[in-house]
Amino acid sequence: MPELPEVQTIASDLDDIVGGRRIIQAAVAYPKIVAGDSRRFVDFVSGAKIEKVERFGKWIRFGLAGPAGPAAMLAHLKMTGQFQLGAWPEEGRAWPAHCHAAFQLSGLPPGQDALFYRDIRKFGRLRAFDPGELEEFLRALAQGPDPLTVSPDEFHRRLSARRGRLKAVLLDQGCVSGLGNIYVDESLFAAGLSPLAAADSLSRAETDLLLKEARRILKAAIEARGSTTSNYKGLKGGGSFQLAHQVYGRAGEPCPKCGAALTRRVVAGRTTHYCPHCQKVSAK
Numbered sequence: 001m002p003e004l005p006e007v008q009t010i011a012s013d014l015d016d017i018v019g020g021r022r023i024i025q026a027a028v029a030y031p032k033i034v035a036g037d038s039r040r041f042v043d044f045v046s047g048a049k050i051e052k053v054e055r056f057g058k059w060i061r062f063g064l065a066g067p068a069g070p071a072a073m074l075a076h077l078k079m080t081g082q083f084q085l086g087a088w089p090e091e092g093r094a095w096p097a098h099c100h101a102a103f104q105l106s107g108l109p110p111g112q113d114a115l116f117y118r119d120i121r122k123f124g125r126l127r128a129f130d131p132g133e134l135e136e137f138l139r140a141l142a143q144g145p146d147p148l149t150v151s152p153d154e155f156h157r158r159l160s161a162r163r164g165r166l167k168a169v170l171l172d173q174g175c176v177s178g179l180g181n182i183y184v185d186e187s188l189f190a191a192g193l194s195p196l197a198a199a200d201s202l203s204r205a206e207t208d209l210l211l212k213e214a215r216r217i218l219k220a221a222i223e224a225r226g227s228t229t230s231n232y233k234g235l236k237g238g239g240s241f242q243l244a245h246q247v248y249g250r251a252g253e254p255c256p257k258c259g260a261a262l263t264r265r266v267v268a269g270r271t272t273h274y275c276p277h278c279q280k281v282s283a284k
């Protein structure tokens with residue numbers, strides 16, 4: 001699943017390539033890929049101008065100026081969602097494989113004039129909102145702050161207020177938003193904290209260090225266009241941060257800090273990679 005750096009890369013690529021363009025028409029081939037009524041969705045986005053594409057948490061937000069006023073389209077890619085360019089599927093023309101929604105855009109060359117939403121496993125969703133609906137949706141979503149901008153005070157307060165293991169709490173998008181399995185494992189290793197520690201047991205110095213390391217890693221990963229695992233791809237290609245992973249996917253290899261064998265076990269339902277020597281649960 002794409003996490004903060006990958007979603008950031010996808011959103012930046014989209015903003016560069018489709019930002020400022022008008023959606024001439026839209027089509028949905030698989031109605032369930034749209035939350036709510038897919039015909040309303042098509043009516044809603046057709047004719048709108050894409051003003052800005054941005055990431056928030058692991059969501060992509062398309063700011064739209066529609067014929068009926070401001071609007072937004074949100075996309076969550078879940079496991080295998082992607083955006084790609086291609087030829088607008090004229091009546092009778094086959095759609096590219098695994099593509100479920102298409103947006104014909106102004107000012108792009110023929111053959112590359114449509115933005116497609118592609119999703120092999122079909123867990124991702126597209127949604128369109130007017131401002132009132134968006135506000136309501138965001139309130140119900142109750143997503144936590146972004147790790148790149150949350151203050152150290154707020155980060156400490158949020159972790160201290162949560163029961164549960166550190167790994168589970170950091171994956172919870174209601175605590176902070178944007179982190180997933182890879183970047184939680186990498187951040188915990190960098191900060192020398194056990195994924196099994198109780199989130200509310202961390203000292204202020206520990207949460208400060210964790211936030212600092214998480215930011216350093218996320219920024220380096222954004223710089224590298226994210227980690228290319230099986231399903232991630234931006235419009236301008238994949239990323240290379242997987243080459244910089246210290247623990248993720250490296251069980252059995254020597255720890256880069258101490259040389260002990262890295263281990264993995266399931267924590268919070270996710271395969272978790274860590275060094276059992278450098279990341280002990282503190283005994284304080």
Ligand SMILES: [Zn+2]
Nearest residue numbers: 255258275278
């Ligand atoms: Zn170690």
